[in-house]
Amino acid sequence: MTATIEPGAHPAALTAQGSLLRTLPGRAYVDPAFFAAEQDGIFDQMWICAVRSDDLSGPGRFKTVQISRESILLTRNRKGEVRGYFNVCRHRGARLCLEESGEVKRAFQCPYHAWTYDLDGKLIAAPNLTSMPDIDRVEYGLHHVAVREWLGYVWVCLAPQPPSFEATVQQDVIDRLGDLASIDAYDIEHLQPGRRIHYDVQANWKLIIENFMECYHCATIHPELTEVLPEFANGYAAQYFVGHGAEFGEEIEGFTVDGSAGLGKIPGIQEEQDRRYYAMTVRPQVFINLVPDHVIFHRLFPMAEDRTIVECDWLYLPDVVASGKDVSSSVELFDRVNRQDFDACERCQPSMSSSQYAEGGVLVPTEHHIRIFHDWVLDRVGDLG
Amino acid sequence: MTATIEPGAHPAALTAQGSLLRTLPGRAYVDPAFFAAEQDGIFDQMWICAVRSDDLSGPGRFKTVQISRESILLTRNRKGEVRGYFNVCRHRGARLCLEESGEVKRAFQCPYHAWTYDLDGKLIAAPNLTSMPDIDRVEYGLHHVAVREWLGYVWVCLAPQPPSFEATVQQDVIDRLGDLASIDAYDIEHLQPGRRIHYDVQANWKLIIENFMECYHCATIHPELTEVLPEFANGYAAQYFVGHGAEFGEEIEGFTVDGSAGLGKIPGIQEEQDRRYYAMTVRPQVFINLVPDHVIFHRLFPMAEDRTIVECDWLYLPDVVASGKDVSSSVELFDRVNRQDFDACERCQPSMSSSQYAEGGVLVPTEHHIRIFHDWVLDRVGDLG
């Protein structure tokens, strides 16, 4: 998404108006109708990163998660394949699973009238079902959602005809890193969460994305991060050019809150990836941060026009997690960055409804690439917005 | 309402589509505009069972109750007749009575400007009233609502021209029991509340009605009830045929949580009413449950599209209440049933807004009579819905 912009090069298309480009209008951040249009045109249509694959450790293990306006039930079938369903009984609509996670033996039974579905979603039992031979057990099985595993996460798409995973999710990574090999090097699939933090942010999801896409704010609000990555102090985001990773400062030993040494380096990474931080946005709701010894993986779940839940995983090599090594100095660095960023977003949210922000604010040159994100949103929302 | 359907007989009109009929669409349970149309077309038009007559024990005793969108003030005049008023001062609109119940001596005085109304609603005093001779004291009396006492309850109708009480409320009882004599036998008017429980249910009122109308769920969620009434395990509701009452199990001595003996039999009931449970729905908001030694009487008060308050009375013979006999084993049976049912309704409510429930769910043959209720709702709501 940010591939073709170089710092200082001010592409003509973007800078015809000079140093400043317009942001989205204020209503894009506060109008429930605009948010509904985003749910329709973006979150109901695209691949959404839902849960960590390991959270579904075997057949019958399940997780429920809210995607857009829907409760989605994720599980594995007897073959160990991930399956996703709308968490709605086909009979009278009762929510099948209320728990956030759990395990069933071989089927989901609705606790209202005991309609029962196997792990592949097929209706296999119901009171008097044999006396209703015209009920097709597949047609009245659970409604499927498309699922896909990648990078150790389960991605879900609510649309009946999902877009190409390669042309959307993976292309966003390629646009940033230049190729998929660069991310494969971190073997994210086999890392394990050393820590997971849940943030409940009182701000529109796009404020969080925009914040992550630019580093013009880094010098002001991220003292620890700019200490570790000195080039961030000049305002250029790590996402600004293809393949670029921000280099650690000379005295810095690891990606930690105090610059002290990190943990074991991930074996597969290239020499040019060492001592560097790479960040990318995978639209519409994932941030991936790569450093030599761990990966920080954000999933955003927009709940309302002014509220977004963010789940952030710190992923380490399995032996780091197994040995119980202290990961707190690396966790603390990005936890602070997260809180600094989300505070800033929450500070913007109330102004989005001001008459003075009706036409939006402005983007300086180091933020101009955010305009590409804005245009993409407007395009997806269309006349619905 | 359920009179003409027999189990297994699948009336052609209902089953042309096979075993499954459609329910109402999801929006009927979640759209505030649909709920407002129900208030306009149903709750503002029909007789609503408001309070127990005994709660207004004499002249000047009052109760306030929310019916549809209105606060209604119920009292008795000096002759002991029930009177109902909109709880709105005719001067500047202050709520006359804030308390849920209380007693006035001979008049209601507005605490804002002291406009004063007698127990028949007439304006009898106000500061400077004598110097305003053009104010007609009846025209500027409280706005009346129609009232009627039956079965020991005060029924209220907000409409200026109430429908026939006989053709609506009483006809629903006749459709279920075959005649009024069958309910008169229980002498409900002279029973007394041994217990009253207030439930605040986070579900649309129609989910509660539909749940009460069918017994397809009984085997799954009502272990105690199916123990007492074994025929409920097969899924046919007590409301399914005219005049039918579900028979107690052979070992069952009373309608109690453990099947132990109940209290004294109500003297007037017929022999064929003994050891049987009768249930009926009186549209739009009353359930009546008859057993030999007590009556369980539910009043539903829809507060919002997703919230309904249910008041449930357990009524016993006066000497049972006066003697302080332990009624807990009979109360506990239906209190458990209520909680099991309301939990199920609350489990359905969030799915009503799912895209997968936009066209509703399905009714199996033992639920087909619910379609008659649905058609009635749609008819009352009309184009407003």
Add this chain to the structure above:
Amino acid sequence: MTATIEPGAHPAALTAQGSLLRTLPGRAYVDPAFFAAEQDGIFDQMWICAVRSDDLSGPGRFKTVQISRESILLTRNRKGEVRGYFNVCRHRGARLCLEESGEVKRAFQCPYHAWTYDLDGKLIAAPNLTSMPDIDRVEYGLHHVAVREWLGYVWVCLAPQPPSFEATVQQDVIDRLGDLASIDAYDIEHLQPGRRIHYDVQANWKLIIENFMECYHCATIHPELTEVLPEFANGYAAQYFVGHGAEFGEEIEGFTVDGSAGLGKIPGIQEEQDRRYYAMTVRPQVFINLVPDHVIFHRLFPMAEDRTIVECDWLYLPDVVASGKDVSSSVELFDRVNRQDFDACERCQPSMSSSQYAEGGVLVPTEHHIRIFHDWVLDRVGDLG
């Protein structure tokens, strides 16, 4: 506003229909669209009394206050002049100041990207600002709001072209007192707050204004006040005729809860102002109450159609405040009056949505002048309502 009506004289224009005139319809008090129209047509257009001047005691001292839908930042520049700004950073909209009050040295710096504005609102610094020479520092300064100091308060107007302060705010005072000299006599600018009480009232702002404008309720709800001002018991408001102040009762020594002596008389007041209480409404949101030894000054801040925050100051001579004299018996009198009034308003609010109040209530002759306020509201709201 109430100037031309005399008690008992019932102007023909108002009383053609007899003793009773109609109030506004119920929806004027409960419909969010009507409230939004009032924000557009009244609170965004007129002079609004925001804060006490002394709360901005010098350059860089600031207060933030919500006016209509906006957060407004008030401060003084280096010359000591009051300045008002929309509290919205011109860059990406972050709220500049979150605190209700505070002090900056010489500039406001946005905590997100460090855009920095001097006390006159000019953009004076931002990261990389020198490399963006096309950014005009005045054009990208803070958006101004009009400000004016009078009576020791800072008045604000959000409109780009504010109305004449003299023809609105001051004319309301003249209409009530006959001239400005009468209010100047109290030297309100140099009084000091001995007490400030914040009330959070669950009622529409117009109910509070209407209540303040009439005294028909005084005998019913204000026993302490009518003890001090016996003529209030007959229902005529102090605002009823031009220049009239209600006289203290014979035994009354001061404007206190028990009629005991007050504090030192304000030196400038006229002899005819002694032992009298004057009240006035300055549209749309100020009440001023004048007594010989203090002034009670209310500012109303409508937050929603059913919620209004009221800030009430009790202002005394500087030496009274400096000496720490006990002002509680005078504070308590009007604090009780406030609570009695706001309770009454909160009691009216829920009835405003009743079907029986759809066309409003009625005004008796001693309330007829409220109709002038109603007509003014309808005129300002226009077709927006």
